[in-house]
Amino acid sequence: MLTVDVAADIVASGIKVVILLVSVLVVPSLLVGLLVSVFQAVTQINEQTLSFLPRLIVTLVVLGVWRQWMIIQLHDLCIHLFTQAACWCIKMRTSDVTQLMDLALGLWFPFVAHYGVSALCAGAG
Numbered sequence: 001m002l003t004v005d006v007a008a009d010i011v012a013s014g015i016k017v018v019i020l021l022v023s024v025l026v027v028p029s030l031l032v033g034l035l036v037s038v039f040q041a042v043t044q045i046n047e048q049t050l051s052f053l054p055r056l057i058v059t060l061v062v063l064g065v066w067r068q069w070m071i072i073q074l075h076d077l078c079i080h081l082f083t084q085a086a087c088w089c090i091k092m093r094t095s096d097v098t099q100l101m102d103l104a105l106g107l108w109f110p111f112v113a114h115y116g117v118s119a120l121c122a123g124a125g
Helices: 004-043 048-092 095-108 110-115
Strands: none
Touching: 004 048
């Protein structure tokens, strides 16, 4: 059953992943922006593209370097949420519905088709 604690856990997991992914992109851009601002203040150059272009380049480079890790983080969150959703449904339904869920989720996740949803939920409280 979807209780307040479970819903809060879902939201907290999502927010944690979003903050983690955004900080990977924003922090290097922030540091480069700070360095460019100091350079502009020292040299008294006031060019808008001088502050924008380095931040854009750093953000694209960081995105290119960390994209695989970011995809893995989102994938792990989705697997966690779908597994928990299947476990909540198992606790609420009969065995006939469980077999249908095994089949439906098996189309998305091959390991669910092999082990079944019940095996995934064995450790879930």
